[in-house]
Amino acid sequence: METREEGPDPDDIAAWRQEIASGSLPKIRSQSLVAAVQRIGPNGERRVLEPLMKEISARMMRILRKQIGRNHRNEGWDLIEEAHGKLIEAVLKHNSADGTGLRTAFYTRVRFRGADAIRREQLHGERYDYALEDGGLPLRLNKTAATDEEHAHVEDVLRMIQDPRKRLAFRLYMDGVPRNSTKVASIASALGVSAKTAEDWIKETKKRSKPFLE
Numbered sequence: 001m002e003t004r005e006e007g008p009d010p011d012d013i014a015a016w017r018q019e020i021a022s023g024s025l026p027k028i029r030s031q032s033l034v035a036a037v038q039r040i041g042p043n044g045e046r047r048v049l050e051p052l053m054k055e056i057s058a059r060m061m062r063i064l065r066k067q068i069g070r071n072h073r074n075e076g077w078d079l080i081e082e083a084h085g086k087l088i089e090a091v092l093k094h095n096s097a098d099g100t101g102l103r104t105a106f107y108t109r110v111r112f113r114g115a116d117a118i119r120r121e122q123l124h125g126e127r128y129d130y131a132l133e134d135g136g137l138p139l140r141l142n143k144t145a146a147t148d149e150e151h152a153h154v155e156d157v158l159r160m161i162q163d164p165r166k167r168l169a170f171r172l173y174m175d176g177v178p179r180n181s182t183k184v185a186s187i188a189s190a191l192g193v194s195a196k197t198a199e200d201w202i203k204e205t206k207k208r209s210k211p212f213l214e
Helices: 013-021 031-040 046-067 074-092 097-104 106-126 143-158 164-174 185-193 195-213
Strands: none
Touching: 013 046, 013 097, 031 046, 031 074, 031 097, 031 106, 046 074, 046 106, 046 143, 074 097, 074 106, 074 185, 097 106, 164 185, 164 195, 185 195
16 A cells, blocks of 8 residues: 655664654655564664654554544544554564564554454444333443443543543553563553653543542
């Protein structure tokens, strides 16, 4: 799908610095950007890693927004952010299926995850088991639906956070992803920010959410 340039060798950090300085990242193929990030690793040079991750993230969001229509809950943004979060994590897991897919067929892999999020939403809708009173009000929900209801409440809270990166950071935190780690993918490395920034985002979101979660 892409007609962009190949870009520097993934190991040539100096060349990537030049591309960033010249504002040339939009001209480079997504697969090359992912390959460079995976070669640099989560603990590599932050001044190179962050712009690469930002460009990759923006391309993912454009593809997902075009694929996922506004006829879904929250105009599709919940599904977009769900797929986007998993894909961002996968960028730094070069041996995973998604990590390999993003490195070899970026557009196809992003659309695959978008379709996967849509399928899960459809399955979610089929899991509800309502017992209705005469007035049509639900008397009970099955166990799965109750769990989904809790998640829906958290999502309602997160919609109040305007910055999508902060929402993603908090979702990753809730899923048990480490805030910062040298051994495994972390929130900081997945989002291409410093450990302090990731920690500040999580603390800010927790503080804003507290009145609604008590």
